[in-house]
Amino acid sequence: MKKIKGYIRTKEFNALGITGAKIKRLCDDGRLVRIQHGLYREAGMLVQNQSFIDVCAAYPKAVITGPSALSYYNLTTFIPQSVYMAILRGNNIPKVEYPPIEVYSLSKPFFELGATEVKQGKYSFRIYNMERAVCEAFRYRNKLGIDMAKEALTEYMRRKDKNIAKLYETAEKCKIRKIMEPWMMALV
Numbered sequence: 453m454k455k456i457k458g459y460i461r462t463k464e465f466n467a468l469g470i471t472g473a474k475i476k477r478l479c480d481d482g483r484l485v486r487i488q489h490g491l492y493r494e495a496g497m498l499v500q501n502q503s504f505i506d507v508c509a510a511y512p513k514a515v516i517t518g519p520s521a522l523s524y525y526n527l528t529t530f531i532p533q534s535v536y537m538a539i540l541r542g543n544n545i546p547k548v549e550y551p552p553i554e555v556y557s558l559s560k561p562f563f564e565l566g567a568t569e570v571k572q573g574k575y576s577f578r579i580y581n582m583e584r585a586v587c588e589a590f591r592y593r594n595k596l597g598i599d600m601a602k603e604a605l606t607e608y609m610r611r612k613d614k615n616i617a618k619l620y621e622t623a624e625k626c627k628i629r630k631i632m633e634p635w636m637m638a639l640v
Contacts, residue, residue: 458497458575459509462490473502473581488548499572507535508577511546514539515567515578517556519596521585527604528589537578565625582608583615583622590635592629605635 465475475492478484484492488510499505500528504516518536522528534552538543541557566584569576580588586608589601608614619636623629 459487459491459493461492466493485565486549499568499575501570501572501577503535504577504579505568505572505575506551507537509550509575510548511537511539513543513578514546515563515580517580517585518554518588518592519600520602521580521599522589524579525582525585527582527585527607528600529603530600532581562626566622582611582613583619584626586619587622587626587628587632590623590632593631602635605632609636 462472464477465471475484479486479492479621483495485495485506486492487506491510493506493509501523504520504524507516508514516535517538518525519528519530519532519535523530523532534554536556538556538558540563541559543557545555545557546553557615567578568581569578585600586604588617589596589604593601608619613617616636620629623632623636
């Protein structure tokens with residue numbers, strides 16, 4: 453186990469001479485966490501935003517979205533029980549065992565809009581920027597609740613690093629400017 457630092461795949465275990473039975477014992481003993489079939493991480497590995505890094509290790513093309521992104525930027529008081537992730541439409545929905553996930557399948561132009569990469573030491577994950585996260589809250593307001601969308605916009609408008617022009621532009625590209633505009637005007 454001393455050679456294992458972070459994430460490891462089954463084929464790498466096999467190259468080290470570690471069998472499937474030994475991998476199962478390491479998981480049962482709590483020394484490994486199984487992320488998905490063939491992907492594990494060291495149980496003692498604790499980094500900030502661990503669940504986002506786990507999801508993106510299992511599915512590198514994923515982008516953190518929805519309530520997960522809002523929570524990351526402190527734009528909501530809601531604590532998501534799942535990691536909300538976006539994938540490119542047409543791709544297979546990942547079978548991540550841990551952490552629990554909610555998947556949104558998006559078209560290519562919409563999928564790439566506002567995606568940024570966050571690096572944390574040797575790990576990284578992709579997440580939508582703040583403006584896109586607020587727009588997502590309004591786009592999915594019927595599923596997530598209008599209260600979450602209002603809270604996200606209110607918290608965004610309180611921030612010193614807000615960019616209202618960028619928010620308007622993102623809302624236009626997300627095709628929800630007409631829905632968001634009255635809310636934005638009330639807060640400006």
